[in-house]
Amino acid sequence: MENFIYSSGDSKMIDFQDLDHIDGLSISTISANLYNKFRDDLVMFYFRDGANHASVYTQSKIVSENIKWNLNLKSKKIKILLVNTRNANAFTGAKGFQSLKEIADELSSGLTKKQIEDEDKPEKVSSGEIMFGCTGTIGEEFPKEKIKRCLPQLINKIRYTQNKLIWMKAALGIMTTDLKPKLAMEECKIANSKVKIYGIAKGSGMIFPNMATTLGYIFTDADLSNEILQKLLKKNIETTFNAISCDGDTSTNDMVTIFSTSKIKNKKIKNINSEEIKDFDQALHSVLLNLAKRIAADGEGASKFVKVEVNKCKTQEDAKRIAFSIANSPLVKTAIAGRDPNWGRIVMAIGKANVDININKLSIKLGNIKIIEKGQLSKSYIEDDASVYMKEEKKIDIIVDINVGKKNFIAYTMDLTKKYIEINSDYRT
Amino acid sequence: MENFIYSSGDSKMIDFQDLDHIDGLSISTISANLYNKFRDDLVMFYFRDGANHASVYTQSKIVSENIKWNLNLKSKKIKILLVNTRNANAFTGAKGFQSLKEIADELSSGLTKKQIEDEDKPEKVSSGEIMFGCTGTIGEEFPKEKIKRCLPQLINKIRYTQNKLIWMKAALGIMTTDLKPKLAMEECKIANSKVKIYGIAKGSGMIFPNMATTLGYIFTDADLSNEILQKLLKKNIETTFNAISCDGDTSTNDMVTIFSTSKIKNKKIKNINSEEIKDFDQALHSVLLNLAKRIAADGEGASKFVKVEVNKCKTQEDAKRIAFSIANSPLVKTAIAGRDPNWGRIVMAIGKANVDININKLSIKLGNIKIIEKGQLSKSYIEDDASVYMKEEKKIDIIVDINVGKKNFIAYTMDLTKKYIEINSDYRT
Numbered sequence: 001m002e003n004f005i006y007s008s009g010d011s012k013m014i015d016f017q018d019l020d021h022i023d024g025l026s027i028s029t030i031s032a033n034l035y036n037k038f039r040d041d042l043v044m045f046y047f048r049d050g051a052n053h054a055s056v057y058t059q060s061k062i063v064s065e066n067i068k069w070n071l072n073l074k075s076k077k078i079k080i081l082l083v084n085t086r087n088a089n090a091f092t093g094a095k096g097f098q099s100l101k102e103i104a105d106e107l108s109s110g111l112t113k114k115q116i117e118d119e120d121k122p123e124k125v126s127s128g129e130i131m132f133g134c135t136g137t138i139g140e141e142f143p144k145e146k147i148k149r150c151l152p153q154l155i156n157k158i159r160y161t162q163n164k165l166i167w168m169k170a171a172l173g174i175m176t177t178d179l180k181p182k183l184a185m186e187e188c189k190i191a192n193s194k195v196k197i198y199g200i201a202k203g204s205g206m207i208f209p210n211m212a213t214t215l216g217y218i219f220t221d222a223d224l225s226n227e228i229l230q231k232l233l234k235k236n237i238e239t240t241f242n243a244i245s246c247d248g249d250t251s252t253n254d255m256v257t258i259f260s261t262s263k264i265k266n267k268k269i270k271n272i273n274s275e276e277i278k279d280f281d282q283a284l285h286s287v288l289l290n291l292a293k294r295i296a297a298d299g300e301g302a303s304k305f306v307k308v309e310v311n312k313c314k315t316q317e318d319a320k321r322i323a324f325s326i327a328n329s330p331l332v333k334t335a336i337a338g339r340d341p342n343w344g345r346i347v348m349a350i351g352k353a354n355v356d357i358n359i360n361k362l363s364i365k366l367g368n369i370k371i372i373e374k375g376q377l378s379k380s381y382i383e384d385d386a387s388v389y390m391k392e393e394k395k396i397d398i399i400v401d402i403n404v405g406k407k408n409f410i411a412y413t414m415d416l417t418k419k420y421i422e423i424n425s426d427y428r429t
Numbered sequence: 430m431e432n433f434i435y436s437s438g439d440s441k442m443i444d445f446q447d448l449d450h451i452d453g454l455s456i457s458t459i460s461a462n463l464y465n466k467f468r469d470d471l472v473m474f475y476f477r478d479g480a481n482h483a484s485v486y487t488q489s490k491i492v493s494e495n496i497k498w499n500l501n502l503k504s505k506k507i508k509i510l511l512v513n514t515r516n517a518n519a520f521t522g523a524k525g526f527q528s529l530k531e532i533a534d535e536l537s538s539g540l541t542k543k544q545i546e547d548e549d550k551p552e553k554v555s556s557g558e559i560m561f562g563c564t565g566t567i568g569e570e571f572p573k574e575k576i577k578r579c580l581p582q583l584i585n586k587i588r589y590t591q592n593k594l595i596w597m598k599a600a601l602g603i604m605t606t607d608l609k610p611k612l613a614m615e616e617c618k619i620a621n622s623k624v625k626i627y628g629i630a631k632g633s634g635m636i637f638p639n640m641a642t643t644l645g646y647i648f649t650d651a652d653l654s655n656e657i658l659q660k661l662l663k664k665n666i667e668t669t670f671n672a673i674s675c676d677g678d679t680s681t682n683d684m685v686t687i688f689s690t691s692k693i694k695n696k697k698i699k700n701i702n703s704e705e706i707k708d709f710d711q712a713l714h715s716v717l718l719n720l721a722k723r724i725a726a727d728g729e730g731a732s733k734f735v736k737v738e739v740n741k742c743k744t745q746e747d748a749k750r751i752a753f754s755i756a757n758s759p760l761v762k763t764a765i766a767g768r769d770p771n772w773g774r775i776v777m778a779i780g781k782a783n784v785d786i787n788i789n790k791l792s793i794k795l796g797n798i799k800i801i802e803k804g805q806l807s808k809s810y811i812e813d814d815a816s817v818y819m820k821e822e823k824k825i826d827i828i829v830d831i832n833v834g835k836k837n838f839i840a841y842t843m844d845l846t847k848k849y850i851e852i853n854s855d856y857r858t
Contacts, residue, residue, distance in 0.1 A: 062780030062788060091776050138773030252780055331853060338854025344567030347520050351491030351681055359491060418847040424760060425767025
């Protein structure tokens with residue numbers, strides 16, 4: 001699928017943004033041969049003076065060993081995020097957890113040694129400052145040895161300033177069935193200080209209906225406390241990463257984490273409602289939304305990117321429920337794959353959302369084409385126009401006005417194609 | 430897909446059962462040319478002395494005009510059920526409802542006239558004794574004229590005793606994208622009286638995740654009141670038709686109705702817990718389950734029939750939630766289509782069901798093959814055995830033991846194949 005993601009809501013098409021250096025962060029990538037083919041599959045993010053951090057994790061009742069590990073971390077600062085692909089380290093039990101402990105111990109001693117060699121004021125790196133991201137197959141033994149073998153090289157690759165290419169390599173290194181790496185960036189201000197927000201993500205792959213592992217990592221050079229980071233992340237995740245994912249319908253391994261290296265000495269922020277954090281807040285939303293859209297657009301087998309906008313509901317919860325009822329409907333999604341403006345299926349998906357509807361107030365549009373107005377087929381509706389829209393647009397907008405209130409929600413998804421079945425029935429072979 | 434549905438839980442494979450005459454009922458079928466091809470698409474069930482009745486309908490917030498019509502019926506007895514396919518009469522507004530009124534008026538005068546000609550004690554048929562079933566495309570104008578034109582012929586075809594073939598014709602006449610007609614029957618006793626329970630159904634087509642129109646019509650010659658019929662239907666629908674359909678995830682047109690012609694003068698039943706109705710209760714469950722399984726097995730594009738058995742939960746609701754989380758998971762379903770024993774996806778689907786799990790008690794089997802025992806990969810597990818099972822069995826059993834309580838639930842589904850996408854992206858063309 002061609003790229004058609006807009007940056008920050010404007011109409012400029014951007015394929016890959018030009019991510020640069022974030023002070024305080026070094027990235028190294030390597031092939032640990034986890035896929036038995038030539039690709040990077042292990043990515044290390046090293047914060048030489050530590051980073052403040054906040055995370056949101058999967059809501060699944062069965063979580064991977066690395067999520068358990070991360071939830072146990074007590075340290076205020078994180079020194080390392082190590083991400084591997086190919087193996088989820090889920091359903092691997094005590095052995096899977098123990099593997100992480102061994103890797104963390106080796107990393108901490110290796111890094112402590114390197115700090116002693118390189119720095120004026122060496123600091124011990126403890127395993128409690130190491131965070132893990134894992135994605136891949138569930139229930140296979142965690143490839144501890146393969147990973148351990150690569151740690152010295154990963155450490156050796158650490159550079160004080162990194163070249164731009166490393167962001168692309170990192171984004172490629174965390175992919176599973178993604179077709180494209182996902183990167184996004186914004187620059188903004190906190191009070192008078194210019195700061196950067198960079199992010200990479202790993203596609204759901206199986207965004208439909210959202211059971212794949214989604215990994216998102218956001219990095220900023222701003223100086224923000226863990227508490228502020230947590231509040232900002234929580235606030236902005238709802239309409240971004242959670243807008244491409246159904247409530248509670250998540251993988252064992254999902255995580256989105258934001259790290260701040262605090263290298264820019266911006267004014268201290270104590271409240272996320274303060275005027276001085278507004279610009280950052282919006283920029284963070286843009287980065288998260290940009291990544292989330294890229295995940296939806298790169299959903300397995302997708303040929304169309306679909307935006308479902310539900311307006312004027314009594315509550316945001318109602319709007320969200322209707323939006324996901326449409327966005328997760330295989331009948332709507334197959335109709336889009338078939339380029340068929342079968343709006344009856346949209347009506348059905350609205351009906352099954354379990355939200356009270358006044359059918360006489362309902363309006364439905366496909367892009368700018370009015371289909372239903374106040375519960376009636378629009379007099380201006382010509383099916384051929386809708387067919388042309390479905391055939392020619394790569395980005396399908398479904399706009400539903402419920403017209404009983406003031407709350408809105410936008411969900412993002414893609415169509416459901418034969419390619420999806422092909423990818424997922426052959427995943428392990 | 431070959432037929433592999435068991436009757437009444439025994440191991441005898443039965444393709445089509447031999448449905449016979451039900452006293453008090455006449456069936457006529459015709460082609461009203463709704464599909465513009467040669468097939469019956471209009472089926473009339475005529476109860477010459479009326480029938481007691483009970484129905485369960487879709488939970489969708491947008492319901493078709495025929496469901497609205499049926500919900501308005503006040504009559505204790507029903508004289509006619511008229512079922513058309515191809516057009517759902519949903520989102521057709523007042524005009525769609527008015528069409529039904531006109532059809533009902535014509536039917537009632539036509540039938541009143543016929544009764545006067547044929548019977549000793551002619552009875553007027555009122556339009557309030559006429560029920561409608563509709564299935565097909567949403568939002569298209571209801572083909573009132575085509576249907577009205579056929580009513581005289583439908584009435585003319587009424588015979589006092591009907592040949593066996595008529596059941597097959599009726600089951601074929603209500604199909605949409607079903608590949609096979611669905612019929613089931615049981616004979617049983619109420620106190621000392623032998624009675625029959627016959628049923629036909631129309632497949633979901635899109636059983637995944639259950640948004641298609643399911644129609645089920647059950648007929649008995651027993652004498653049971655509307656109240657008893659309602660209680661029996663409600664009790665038995667939960668583990669049969671609702672076991673192939675996710676909560677609230679239903680079409681605009683779903684209906685399951687039971688009719689009793691009261692021609693067998695069995696002992697009067699006042700309580701569904703009475704010993705004398707037990708045999709009927711079980712037989713009704715068998716008929717409903719048999720039809721429900723046929724619907725799942727004939728789901729669009731299905732190559733495998735899948736039974737998901739979840740045992741030993743704290744509540745039946747928990748068991749049901751886990752069962753549907755597995756049964757509706759596109760990743761589980763595509764793995765089955767790909768003949769891949771990818772049990773990691775079953776684990777993931779259990780995790781996302783939002784039910785508290787003690788992973789150390791969890792057991793998973795594929796048929797008789799133990800995969801997980803008490804949260805550990807079984808020592809006896811050989812993936813090749815599981816692969817052979819997935820390849821060679823047409824009927825895949827996923828058995829999950831949660832081992833924290835005593836409540837169970839079984840869900841039925843099918844795999845998710847490329848054929849499903851093909852059918853649903855080309856549905857209207």
